[in-house]
Structure formats: C-alpha cells, structure tokens
Amino acid sequence: MTVAPIDLFSCFLHLRQGGEIEAAPRALDDERDGWRLTAFHAKTDADVHADHWEVHPEAEEVVSCLIGKLRLYLRPEEPGLQEEVIRLTAGTAAIIPRGRWHRMELDTPSSIMALTLPRGSRLEKRTAAVPAARNLPPSTAPPYGDEPGPGWEGSIEMGTYVVVGAAWWAPRPPGSWQGAGTR
Known part of the structure; x- marks a missing residue:
C-alpha cells in the first residue's frame, strides 16, 4: 500500500x-458502513x-473548530425552553x-472537522416556533382554540424564534395553550 x-x-x-480507512470523494451516502470524518472551510452561515437542524440518530458527533470561532446550537428538547449555545474557538x-x-453559526470564517456515524442522519429546515404562553407578554398571548383571535397579526421575536401571526394553535385546556407548529 502506498x-x-x-x-x-x-x-x-x-x-x-x-x-480500514477509506478516503473517498465527497458524496451524500449516509448508508455506508462505519464512521465519517469530514473537514471543511466555512466562510458564511x-x-x-x-x-437547518441536523440530527444523527445512530451515534454522537464530535464537532471541532480547527481555525476561527463558531457557535453550536442544541435545539430545546421541550417546548418553551431556550436553545443551548456552545461556543467553539480554534482548537x-x-x-x-x-x-x-x-x-x-459562524462568528468568523472557520475550518471545521466533524466525526460521526452518518447512517440515518437528517436535516430539517428551521421554521418558526411557538414558545409557551408563559414566555409571552399577556397582551400578545393568543386565545384558547385552534386559531389566533382578532388582532393577532404580525410577528413576535422570542430569542432565536419568530412567532408569525399566521401560526396555528392546538386546543389545550384554558391557561395552558402551546403552539402546535414544529420547532
């Protein structure tokens, strides 16, 4: 072997x-046997x-910042919670x-290396989410029922989420409503 x-x-x-370790051209083949090591340069988000959110159901993933600065966000595991932020710097x-x-997300252009078992990995477009009512000012909370009430228009920014007036609501007992959209 050379x-x-x-x-x-x-x-x-x-x-x-x-x-064995195989070097192969980049291709989206998530069903290959074994772990995948990926390195890339990133200039923009x-x-x-x-x-997009990403998940690897078969294994943990190591993400390393070789050069630059970036932030990893972990999606809340329960509605109404904030994203967890992990800041990575070079090394x-x-x-x-x-x-x-x-x-x-990048703070500066960065070189990144990741290692995971890619089988079953998925991407999901990041969409507007509806935080729990207890996090909204009382004057903006939508009424109980399937849809927002009269005057519920526009958007409300809640951290990294945006609640859009066209969102729909799941019926819940009075005082415990929560948005039914995806996170």
Missing part, C-alpha cells in the same frame, strides 16, 4: 468497522446550513449527544 497525503477538505474519510471541540438536533 502512503500519500490526503486533502481532508476535498474528501471524506470513512472509518470502517474492520479497521450558508456554508454550515445554519438555517476546541464539543460532543453532541446521539439523537440531539443541532445547528451551527
């Missing part, structure tokens, strides 16, 4: 269960799909738990 340099920014490294990493939805 040993040669591998450009980590143009290929994936697949770590096989039998102990679009380069890290900041507008630091975080382990994202198996099955935890996450996304990232």
Whole structure:
C-alpha cells in the first residue's frame, strides 16, 4: 500500500468497522458502513446550513473548530425552553449527544472537522416556533382554540424564534395553550 497525503477538505474519510480507512470523494451516502470524518472551510452561515437542524440518530458527533470561532446550537428538547449555545474557538471541540438536533453559526470564517456515524442522519429546515404562553407578554398571548383571535397579526421575536401571526394553535385546556407548529 502506498502512503500519500490526503486533502481532508476535498474528501471524506470513512472509518470502517474492520479497521480500514477509506478516503473517498465527497458524496451524500449516509448508508455506508462505519464512521465519517469530514473537514471543511466555512466562510458564511450558508456554508454550515445554519438555517437547518441536523440530527444523527445512530451515534454522537464530535464537532471541532480547527481555525476561527463558531457557535453550536442544541435545539430545546421541550417546548418553551431556550436553545443551548456552545461556543467553539480554534482548537476546541464539543460532543453532541446521539439523537440531539443541532445547528451551527459562524462568528468568523472557520475550518471545521466533524466525526460521526452518518447512517440515518437528517436535516430539517428551521421554521418558526411557538414558545409557551408563559414566555409571552399577556397582551400578545393568543386565545384558547385552534386559531389566533382578532388582532393577532404580525410577528413576535422570542430569542432565536419568530412567532408569525399566521401560526396555528392546538386546543389545550384554558391557561395552558402551546403552539402546535414544529420547532
């Protein structure tokens, strides 16, 4: 076997269960056997799909910031909670738990390396979410029922979420309503 340099920014490294490592051109093949090591340069949030949540149901993921600064966001596991933010600087990493939805945003252009078992991984477009009523000022809380009441228009920014007037509401007992949209 010939040993040669591998450009980590143009290929994936697949770590096989039998102990072999394969360098292969980048392709979205999440059903391959074994773990995948990915390295990439990111200049903008679009380069890290900041507008999408990502999940890996088969394994944890290590995300490492090699150069630059970035923020990892963990989606709340229950409605009404805030996203968790993990700040990574050059030379630091975080382990994202198996099955935890996450996304990232850049503070500066960055070089990033990630390692996970990609089988079953999914992306989900980040959409408006409806925080619990207890977090809204009383004058903006929608009425009980399937739809917002008269005058419930526009949008309310709640941290990283935006509640849009066209959102719909799930029927709940009075005083305990919660939005029915996706997170």
